[in-house]
Amino acid sequence: MHSETATRPPARSPIPVKIVVAGGFGVGKTTFVGAISDIAPLTTEAAMTTAGDGIDNRSQVGTKTTTTVAMDFGRVAVDQSIVLYIFGTPGQDRFGFMWNDLVQGAIGAVVLVDSRRIEDSFPALDYFEHRNLPFIVAVNRFDGAVMHSAEDVRNALSIAPNVPVVATDARHREAVKETVLSLLQVALEQARVRTRA
Amino acid sequence: MEDDAYDDSQVALVRPFLTRSMPTVHAAPAVNDTVGPEAAAVRSYAMTSGRARGAVHLEFEAMLQVTPRGSDASASLSFERAAIVQLCKGEILSIAELSARLRVPIGVIRVVASDLIVDGLLEAFLPSLGVAEDIDLISRLIEGVRAL
């Protein structure tokens, strides 16, 4: 947390932008957000509606199920006008409209992988692989890691060659900055390709 | 962008950043499908008149600032509207921040804030919809994050 930036006078015409950090429970999303945010991470609740598919037989109320998803987020004053919001969101097997809402207009996403439990990242990976949104995979190294290198994780998760897999440490600001920069580089490359086409 | 001049008319004060256009002010209320039986949900329902969406589409990161008219009106507003206007007096805050600070679900804040914009009490700074192709903006972000 960096209080000197929090006291910076607010931009007169802020341009809000956002990135999303997705991953399983306990993977380090809130820690990641807190490492770079100007403010202590805040928590907000979003209702998530999923189409009923018969799995939850107790809900006889209709074809939709509503659950509440807690999201942590932080804010970074990047320059005089750009305000970067970083949303940490749990991976879900079924994504409802709130999730689509969240990623709409995002610069991109970081899929955070716990090096001890890489399978927890499957839902988030599946989601972003089927979306026209820049994303990278960041391996958050925990003690007792089974997977040691980013390449091990890439192979184990069969991540496409054009998707960067980076090592990170959600507890360290510099590592988190580098991870965000890796995502922004991908976003920049894709923007160049899009504008050329 | 220069925005010293406040529009005091009935028009919603949304700054159309880049590709954004003015919102449809009189959009039909959508059917609410997020309200459950709990007391909190009943209260949410009262705040939004059962609407899941407001007339102005507000992203989670859309930022809000009080207008001069909003500053004058805040004493006469109902609780939730007054709370939002009050918070946005001190600083420009996003929908997500309002939701977190007021402990009101984000979907409810969106609807109430949209109403406040339509009433000319708040104005919004919306994210650019063309961000995926905005090389300048992404380049500025990279520069800014490097310098953090």
Ligand SMILES: Nc1nc2c(ncn2[C@@H]2O[C@H](COP(=O)(O)OP(=O)(O)O)[C@@H](O)[C@H]2O)c(=O)[nH]1
């Ligand atoms: N060893 C280690 N621990 C971490 C790291 N990142 C987060 N943690 C710890 O893991 C726990 C869960 O992190 P949290 O950010 O709350 O995960 P979330 O559920 O994804 O938001 C916390 O106790 C963190 O301190 C990391 O990079 N290395």
Ligand SMILES: [Mg+2]
């Ligand atoms: Mg968390």
